[in-house]
């Protein structure tokens with residue numbers, strides 16, 4: 001056991017897309033800062049950020065119906081859709097900057113153009129989709145969205161979904177060609193390669209066990225080197241807890257007041273995957289449906305074309321489920337060990353409130369493969385069991401906290417929790433997730449380095465020209481950014497021809 005204490009400027013815990021993004025931003029803003037990363041697994045992007053552990057949707061509210069709700073007067077609230085779209089544009093700009101500065105290469109290894117579609121069935125949902133289309137298609141950020149109830153048009157857009165469909169219920173879809181499929185695993189690995197080239201010390205098979213404040217206000221991080229069983233201590237002025245599902249436990253260890261009264265609710269997921277190229281060739285879109293009554297927003301069913309390892313595949317799901325683990329590689333004691341005296345009432349209140357959700361998730365866990373095929377056949381009536389296999393997706397740990405809506409309220413978004421002095425920050429929650437990593441990491445910088453922001457602003461604007469501006473209010477800037485990022489990332493119209 002080694003008690004040697006090693007000092008550094010920044011420690012990033014976890015080698016997922018969030019730490020990768022924060023590291024890449026910091027290396028551009030303050031290249032001289034020394035950064036160390038500790039990751040308990042053997043390589044980067046192995047948990048939620050891995051390509052098989054998430055759906056790879058570049059979430060920009062082009063197709064996800066849960067980002068547009070119907071108001072009591074029947075009109076459609078598009079404010080959340082606008083905000084998520086704007087956040088995605090921030091990611092696009094930063095990725096473009098990295099590509100055009102040759103800091104990462106071959107954007108097609110992580111981002112591909114793919115139409116985003118919403119599909120609904122039944123009069124009520126068709127009426128909703130039509131109103132949603134009318135509200136969005138007039139907005140500058142959603143230009144190019146098409147709507148159709150015509151079965152001939154739908155057969156052209158989604159032949160695999162239309163073939164063998166016998167129901168007489170009305171169907172409607174929207175389609176927009178500016179959507180993306182993103183291999184967040186590949187992106188994470190590329191970003192870590194770039195960080196290594198910039199002398200960032202990335203330590204794999206190193207588990208962070210504890211985080212304690214030192215008398216001078218820095219943080220002392222206790223790390224177990226899983227290669228040799230030795231314990232190391234590292235200190236840093238700033239620590240980012242980017243442990244994905246592992247973040248809550250680490251945040252609790254800091255003891256900061258902001259870490260209290262927060263709990264986590266794990267939701268597991270499964271996808272069905274088809275690699276039969278004859279079937280795969282018949283579908284070219286991400287098609288999002290409507291969540292079933294009682295289902296949480298993260299279990300909206302969708303059928304996606306994915307680009308993974310230079311091969312196309314189809315992904316259907318996710319089927320949400322319950323597991324007490326906070327990470328896919330976590331422990332069955334994760335949930336119970338996250339209950340502390342300061343959050344026990346918050347957790348109990350959530351337990352009572354979310355009985356229906358827990359019941360739903362347990363029902364989902366025990367679904368047979370044939371039942372899952374039945375759900376898939378609502379999308380692809382002729383789907384054959386032998387073409388589809390199950391893959392276990394990542395864990396999402398939803399935040400539980402006390403809000404104006406009451407004690408123990410389940411949150412479905414992401415939350416940056418930071419100390420008042422900005423010396424430590426953690427990212428909790430998982431939605432909209434990796435797509436908005438750059439926006440969320442800029443939030444970390446704003447919360448933790450308010451004094452430096454003025455000095456950093458010109459460089460941030462060089463990387464992200466829309467920083468601090470609303471793209472909805474500046475349609476000309478949006479158009480310019482859309483054009484330049486499409487060109488740099490290989491998403492321009494000519495790239496839309498099926499690859």
Ligand SMILES: Cc1cc2nc3c(=O)[nH]c(=O)nc-3n(C[C@H](O)[C@H](O)[C@H](O)COP(=O)(O)OP(=O)(O)OC[C@H]3O[C@@H](n4cnc5c(N)ncnc54)[C@H](O)[C@@H]3O)c2cc1C
Pocket residue numbers: 013014015016017018019038039040041044045046047048049050053054055056057058059184206207208209242243244245246247250269318327393394395396427429430431432433434435436
């Ligand atoms: C089923 C599913 C579908 C999703 N679909 C999408 C989607 O379509 N689009 C989208 O944008 N987002 C999606 N997401 C969300 C997205 O995957 C996550 O938001 C994102 O990957 C989180 O990145 P992260 O870096 O925070 O966490 P992770 O990628 O999980 O990385 C955390 C890392 O920290 C390490 N770690 C944890 N504890 C410790 C410790 N004590 N010491 C050292 N290392 C530690 C872990 O091993 C891991 O490598 C989805 C997520 C799931 C689960």
